[in-house]
Amino acid sequence: MSEAPKKQDYSADSIQALEGMEHVRMRPSMYIGDVGTRGLHHLVYEVVDNSIDEAMAGHCDRIDVTINEDNSITTVDNGRGIPVGLHKKEGVSALEVVMTKIGAGGKFDKDSYKVSGGLHGVGVSCVNALSEHLKATVFREGKVWEQEYERGKSMYPVKAVGESDKNGTIVTFSPDKTIFTQTVEYNYETLSSRLRELAYLNKGLTISITDRRHKDEKDEYVSEIFYSEIGLPEFIQYLDATREPLMKDVIAFEGEKNGVPVEVAMIYNTSYAENLHSYVNNINTHEGGTHLSGFRRGLTHTLKKFADNSGMLDKLKFDIAGDDFREGLTAIISVKVAEPQFEGQTKTKLGNREVSASVSQAVSEMLTDYLEEHPDDAKTIVQKVILAAQARHAAQKAREMVQRKTVMSIGGLPGKLSDCSEQDPTKCEVFLVEGDSAGGTAKQGRDRMFQAILPLRGKILNVEKAMQHKVFENEEIKNIFTALGVTIGTEEDSKALNISKLRYHKVVIMCDADIDGSHIETLILTFFFRYMKELIENGHIYIATPPLYLVKRGAKKQYAWDDDQRNEIVSRFGEGSKIQRYKGLGEMNAEQLWDTTMNPEFRTLRQVVIDNGAEADRIFSMLMGDEVPPRRDFIEKNAIYANIDA
Numbered sequence: 001m002s003e004a005p006k007k008q009d010y011s012a013d014s015i016q017a018l019e020g021m022e023h024v025r026m027r028p029s030m031y032i033g034d035v036g037t038r039g040l041h042h043l044v045y046e047v048v049d050n051s052i053d054e055a056m057a058g059h060c061d062r063i064d065v066t067i068n069e070d071n072s073i074t075t076v077d078n079g080r081g082i083p084v085g086l087h088k089k090e091g092v093s094a095l096e097v098v099m100t101k102i103g104a105g106g107k108f109d110k111d112s113y114k115v116s117g118g119l120h121g122v123g124v125s126c127v128n129a130l131s132e133h134l135k136a137t138v139f140r141e142g143k144v145w146e147q148e149y150e151r152g153k154s155m156y157p158v159k160a161v162g163e164s165d166k167n168g169t170i171v172t173f174s175p176d177k178t179i180f181t182q183t184v185e186y187n188y189e190t191l192s193s194r195l196r197e198l199a200y201l202n203k204g205l206t207i208s209i210t211d212r213r214h215k216d217e218k219d220e221y222v223s224e225i226f227y228s229e230i231g232l233p234e235f236i237q238y239l240d241a242t243r244e245p246l247m248k249d250v251i252a253f254e255g256e257k258n259g260v261p262v263e264v265a266m267i268y269n270t271s272y273a274e275n276l277h278s279y280v281n282n283i284n285t286h287e288g289g290t291h292l293s294g295f296r297r298g299l300t301h302t303l304k305k306f307a308d309n310s311g312m313l314d315k316l317k318f319d320i321a322g323d324d325f326r327e328g329l330t331a332i333i334s335v336k337v338a339e340p341q342f343e344g345q346t347k348t349k350l351g352n353r354e355v356s357a358s359v360s361q362a363v364s365e366m367l368t369d370y371l372e373e374h375p376d377d378a379k380t381i382v383q384k385v386i387l388a389a390q391a392r393h394a395a396q397k398a399r400e401m402v403q404r405k406t407v408m409s410i411g412g413l414p415g416k417l418s419d420c421s422e423q424d425p426t427k428c429e430v431f432l433v434e435g436d437s438a439g440g441t442a443k444q445g446r447d448r449m450f451q452a453i454l455p456l457r458g459k460i461l462n463v464e465k466a467m468q469h470k471v472f473e474n475e476e477i478k479n480i481f482t483a484l485g486v487t488i489g490t491e492e493d494s495k496a497l498n499i500s501k502l503r504y505h506k507v508v509i510m511c512d513a514d515i516d517g518s519h520i521e522t523l524i525l526t527f528f529f530r531y532m533k534e535l536i537e538n539g540h541i542y543i544a545t546p547p548l549y550l551v552k553r554g555a556k557k558q559y560a561w562d563d564d565q566r567n568e569i570v571s572r573f574g575e576g577s578k579i580q581r582y583k584g585l586g587e588m589n590a591e592q593l594w595d596t597t598m599n600p601e602f603r604t605l606r607q608v609v610i611d612n613g614a615e616a617d618r619i620f621s622m623l624m625g626d627e628v629p630p631r632r633d634f635i636e637k638n639a640i641y642a643n644i645d646a
């Protein structure tokens with residue numbers, strides 16, 4: 001809501017403010033995206049964004065976030081503090097206006113360059129409206145000020161509660177359980193990876209996170225402090241820690257073009273993956289947009305010109321495509337746009353036309369200089385590009401074979417696929433099952449009306465380490481493409497995915513509940529992440545959760561998914577309970593598999609979501625890359641799904 005029409009008296013205005021807050025509570029998804037886990041975490045980002053604004057304006061260099069014992073959140077910053085003086089138009093303290101009026105989150109002084117703001121840019125009042133309780137404490141003008149709210153309504157006027165020479169703002173809020181009905185439990189990993197990202201995107205800013213719900217082995221609260229002296233180049237090093245770089249230093253530049261601040265950092269590594277992460281005002285633009293296309297254009301143009309002039313392409317028998325310039329490239333593009341227009345399905349695609357030229361020009365100019373000053377790196381890059389082009393030609397042939405099969409409809413479906421009879425893809429599910437024997441059980445246990453089974457042989461190819469044409473030549477992977485009805489590559493873009501003919505809207509990965517099973521699961525997920533990311537983004541990928549135990553006593557039987565559950569059942573069943581531990585899917589009979597894992601009425605499917613693209617990329621490269629120690633370390637410390645799970 002922008003400037004409200006002029007009203008005769010203050011009370012009329014405050015009624016309107018109330019209506020705005022009521023609207024947030026009535027239609028929360030319009031403001032924060034959803035009321036599930038994402039929306040819940042979005043509340044924290046919204047508050048932190050206000051502190052980041054203060055930092056970007058040069059008034060704040062530290063933000064501390066705490067998850068309290070009761071899942072409430074406290075953020076502390078050392079900015080100027082939210083103004084507490086009388087807001088003339090509203091007749092109450094400015095703090096109260098900021099906290100209780102939708103759209104008042106922005107700075108009051110028009111000159112300030114406000115470019116941050118959450119995904120939906122709704123402000124802290126929105127968080128207040130969706131909290132059963134919120135307390136704001138402001139350190140400003142030598143005093144400590146306080147106000148509390150219930151579901152967005154102030155409980156008392158702003159009051160001074162003490163004296164202090166500090167400046168800053170503390171906000172503590174408890175998300176409203178009547179709105180976030182699914183869960184109000186915060187995920188430490190989700191918050192910490194976003195805060196880490198923010199620290200890299202805002203160099204010089206210290207951001208900490210503390211989880212007061214748990215203590216570690218040393219009897220201390222789990223806590224991390226994020227700080228980056230140089231920003232994006234360090235972010236690149238973090239993301240590429242387990243990849244092998246092709247050059248000594250990260251290529252980085254920073255500047256302003258046509259009023260658009262542009263920051264880029266990039267490096268080439270020995271992998272075959274393209275990892276571009278783009279941000280607008282600190283928001284990860286998953287769907288890309290004009291800044292990303294500007295980057296691509298600038299990069300291709302500059303490298304092509306350099307390669308042509310170098311004579312290295314003279315004897316080349318094939319063309320070089322845009323893709324070839326980005327194989328093994330990890331890059332971050334961060335721009336600041338005063339009035340960003342976000343488009344796309346998830347509103348994470350930048351639409352502002354003018355930004356494309358700004359980024360493209362900035363990249364061209366700065367990269368041209370870099371290549372001239374670093375001839376060795378320049379040569380390395382061109383060699384890598386030539387190799388990529390070569391591999392692409394080999395891959396194209398392999399891919400055409402996959403395509404041809406798909407077009408052949410039923411006759412072309414993989415022999416191992418046991419298809420379902422339903423034709424409507426929205427009602428169909430396919431289970432990707434580890435091994436032929438479990439595949440057989442699943443085939444007997446399923447509802448053949450809407451459930452298809454595709455058994456996969458043992459370990460599927462590790463796509464993280466394989467060149468593209470090897471991936472497309474792989475039998476299991478070809479089977480996945482043809483069974484799902486997904487094709488890849490068009491005339492213009494050799495990596496474009498076509499999922500419009502997707503044959504099953506639920507793709508369920510079903511593996512043993514042991515170490516081997518979880519490794520295979522990760523291999524399959526890596527494949528989807530690198531080659532069919534849109535299936536994950538559109539919510540089509542799920543993980544089945546087979547039980548670990550069957551507890552029996554006489555005629556009574558019950559399944560358990562973890563040790564606590566098992567113990568609870570045993571104590572309820574009493575003396576004489578028998579426990580069967582399922583080591584794999586193969587140990588269950590068809591009926592048991594249906595009852596526990598496949599029947600939509602009783603099963604639990606975990607939907608795979610990517611809540612932080614950069615972090616997911618880093619984790620896959622670490623889990624599936626060459627270096628073993630960091631991988632083992634990670635698996636020991638975290639569940640594999642820490643950052644990719646729903």
Ligand code: 0RA
Nearest residue numbers: 050051054079080081082107108169
């Ligand atoms: C409005 C105006 C000013 C600062 C802020 C809001 C502000 C909001 C938040 C939210 C969390 N921390 C914050 N810190 C500051 C400008 C104040 C001035 O001109 O002194």
